[in-house]
Amino acid sequence: MDAAARALAEPTRREILRLVRDDERTVGDIADNFPVSRPAISQHLRVLEEAELVTVRSEGTRRYYRARPEGLTGLRDWLDGFWALGLDRLRLEVEREQWQQRKERSASRRAHRQEESHE
Amino acid sequence: MDAAARALAEPTRREILRLVRDDERTVGDIADNFPVSRPAISQHLRVLEEAELVTVRSEGTRRYYRARPEGLTGLRDWLDGFWALGLDRLRLEVEREQWQQRKERSASRRAHRQEESHE
DNA sequence: AGCTTACGTTAGCAAAGGCTTACCAATCTC
DNA sequence: GAGATTGGTAAGCCTTTGCTAACGTAAGCT
Numbered sequence: 260m261d262a263a264a265r266a267l268a269e270p271t272r273r274e275i276l277r278l279v280r281d282d283e284r285t286v287g288d289i290a291d292n293f294p295v296s297r298p299a300i301s302q303h304l305r306v307l308e309e310a311e312l313v314t315v316r317s318e319g320t321r322r323y324y325r326a327r328p329e330g331l332t333g334l335r336d337w338l339d340g341f342w343a344l345g346l347d348r349l350r351l352e353v354e355r356e357q358w359q360q361r362k363e364r365s366a367s368r369r370a371h372r373q374e375e376s377h378e
Numbered sequence: 379m380d381a382a383a384r385a386l387a388e389p390t391r392r393e394i395l396r397l398v399r400d401d402e403r404t405v406g407d408i409a410d411n412f413p414v415s416r417p418a419i420s421q422h423l424r425v426l427e428e429a430e431l432v433t434v435r436s437e438g439t440r441r442y443y444r445a446r447p448e449g450l451t452g453l454r455d456w457l458d459g460f461w462a463l464g465l466d467r468l469r470l471e472v473e474r475e476q477w478q479q480r481k482e483r484s485a486s487r488r489a490h491r492q493e494e495s496h497e
Numbered sequence: 498a499g500c501t502t503a504c505g506t507t508a509g510c511a512a513a514g515g516c517t518t519a520c521c522a523a524t525c526t527c
Numbered sequence: 528g529a530g531a532t533t534g535g536t537a538a539g540c541c542t543t544t545g546c547t548a549a550c551g552t553a554a555g556c557t
Contacts, residue, residue, distance in 0.1 A: 261389060268387035269545085270380060273456075280460065286504060299546055301505060320503045320554045328461055335457050337392075341399065342447055342454060388515085405534055418516055420535060439524045439533045 260333030262310035267334070271295070272303050276312060276326055283316065283325035379452030381429035386453070390414070391422050395431060395445055402435065402444035 266272055271293060278289055290300040304324055307313045312330040316323045385391055390412060397408055409419040423443055426432045431449040435442045 264383075264392075265387045268384045271545090273383070276460070287502090295545085296547060297504075298506080298548085302545075305505090320552095322504065326460075331457055331461055335461060338450055338454050338457065341395070341445075342450055390515090406532090409534095414515085415517060416534070417518085417536080421515075424535085441534065 260337060263312060263330060263334045266306050266310040266312055269303070269306075271300075272307055275300070275303055276307065279313060279324050280326040280328075283323040285321045285323055289324065379456060382431060382449060382453045385425050385429040385431055388422070388425075391426055394419070394422055395426065398432060398443050399445040399447075402442040404440045404442055408443065 267276075274293070275289055278284060278292060286301060286304065287297065289304075290297040293300060304313065304315075307324075308315060310330060312327055313324050314327050316325070386395075393412070394408060397403060397411060405420060405423065406416065408423070409416040412419060423432065423434075426443075427434065429449060431446055432443050433446050435444070
């Protein structure tokens with residue numbers, strides 16, 4: 260999962276991943292979509308491959324890359340856990356605050372009655 | 379979202395986030411859980427704060443950090459979209475392959491019948 | 498066989514990133 | 528007010544990273 264997270268930290272790599280999500284593409288094809296050299300793309304693809312976020316298929320001199328969405332499982336699970344528990348905590352917090360406010364309002368009402376009875 | 383992705387690329391920062399997920403904690407408290415100096419943690423916290431993954435509350439000289447799960451929304455959505463579409467593509471692929479195999483099997487049966495009739 | 502196409506690899510460079518030490522500011526505490 | 532806590536900031540040092548240019552290699556093409 261660490262490898263996946265590091266791989267996704269790069270905007271270019273995220274974009275590459277999006278490019279090969281639906282169809283497989285050759286390196287040259289991919290590189291045409293970016294303002295950097297083909298070797299640069301090749302290196303990005305290596306990172307993505309080592310993170311198991313893409314697969315390759317060789318055909319003659321071409322190499323077809325394609326996204327491998329299962330590779331995102333680890334990161335996704337981590338995020339899901341964090342998200343669920345985090346929002347749960349937030350919900351509890353809101354409830355606690357509302358309860359606090361109700362308590363304060365009734366205290367304030369009591370105080371007002373006190374003042375009134377003093378006049 | 380870019381900031382969030384970059385922030386999560388660091389194992390230490392992910393761990394920090396986990397630490398302040400349920401309760402808020404002071405910087406020193408957080409730093410005690412890692413084998414690096416307090417300034418290092420302070421810098422990590424700044425990255426997390428700029429990525430809007432944590433919030434701070436000052437109280438005297440202490441600073442209480444706490445996770446902000448909503449900050450993960452962007453990344454989560456990106457991942458979800460990718461994931462859903464990716465698995466959808468996978469499903470279609472499997473179906474296509476099975477169809478292909480059925481076609482090949484019946485072709486093979488036809489071929490066998492041909493051979494037999496030639497003998 | 499020779500040229501071309503498609504890619505990976507290497508070396509080298511500049512920028513970014515993570516760490517430490519030293520220092521500074523603000524707030525408690527006595 | 529003096530010293531101690533708490534924590535952000537700056538400077539400096541490696542290491543990593545993303546890039547390019549140059550080269551190597553294997554598979555088409557003529």
